[in-house]
Amino acid sequence: MAEIIQEEKGGGGKKRAKKILPHMDMTPMVDLMMLLITFFMLTTSLSKSKVMDITLPDKITDPTVEAPKIPTSRTLNIILGPENKLYWYPGAVKEEDYNNLPPLFETDFSATGIRQLLLERNRALFKKIDDFNQQVIAGKIVISQDSVLGAIRQLKNVDDTGPIVLIKAYKAANYGNFVDILDEMNICGIARYTFVDIVWYEEKMVEIASGASPVAASTN
């Protein structure tokens, strides 16, 4: 696309080599580069992945130390089942009851499934966090971005009404379910949740629930 300007010099009949002035129209090149830059900026900024933090409890290796006691009335057990299924039961099951295991409730990862269940149980805390966020957005509370997270953590720490969620995974679960359920904890603002090992009678409960006709989830 170079523009060539020819110049006629002298008319002496002598044939001269055509002179090419070193002038080039750069506009298409600029266009092309702009396009490339836009492309790179968009693709790279979008592909930056995020991380989700998780803390595991201490592993108890000393048999004389007992696991910390938690009130069963606030405990909610969630078990990741096979084929993206999700089971839950409230309270605790003792090992002695293995002949008479309580049924598991089946639910799913949708907004009306586990999220509704968690939000119903965690409503007071969730409302507090939500109100706080709304006030920050509306400008009623002037606070720096870093302190927002700290303040929410403080709200979670003093909370004593929300459920204590114990997450367990059946062996046929997958990693996607694991991340989904932890994500659900963050969405619902659950203050206390942890990931624990599944015990054998809970595995049996899952097998009963997935083998027999599944119990319909009733959250109310």
Added chain:
Amino acid sequence: MPKIKLPTKSPRIDMTPMVDTFAVILIFLLLTSQMRSPEPANVDMPFSISEKPTPDFNAMTFLLSPDGKVFMNFDNGPDTLLKFRPKILAEMGKRYGIEFTEKQLREFEKFPSSMGVPILQMKEFLDSEDAATRKSFETGIPMDSTDNQLAMWIQYTRTVNPNIQAIIKGDTKTEFPVVKRVLDILQELNVKRFSLITNLEAAKINLEEIQQ
């Protein structure tokens, strides 16, 4: 009196400096975005609402492929400057009685992506030139209780770089027992805080809808 002469303007703008600027920006973007090196296994990451960006340095990443292999990467940043990677490999070699040559250590330092090679085949892996031969060595890091090389890698990585963070990058379809095994090993080695790599996804909650 001299006449005031207005300079005749030509309607042409010289685009060359603009091209130069764009070229610089383009090269910059190309170089910085090259951090994403090809991984030995294709991983389809799960979604979450977390907005915390992935740390660029002081990170050891465990890549859990859908077929249950475990790969490990010690990440860039100051790592490359302080040459952590060859140090970790040398320590591992000492533990398993393997002497790595200077060339092999350098090869390991340059290796761009996660590695999942049993330590006993590491020498041949580093000596091989083409990608196809290398691929055949990548069978995942062994982590059974009899030959727990993953635990050794973690231990020496943490000795060489005490500030390192553990990051897990798993595929949505990775079987849970593999994840559990890695979590157990980390827990046994007292690594209790770690991060899971996810893609960002928004979640909206309508409070009124739930309260009915």
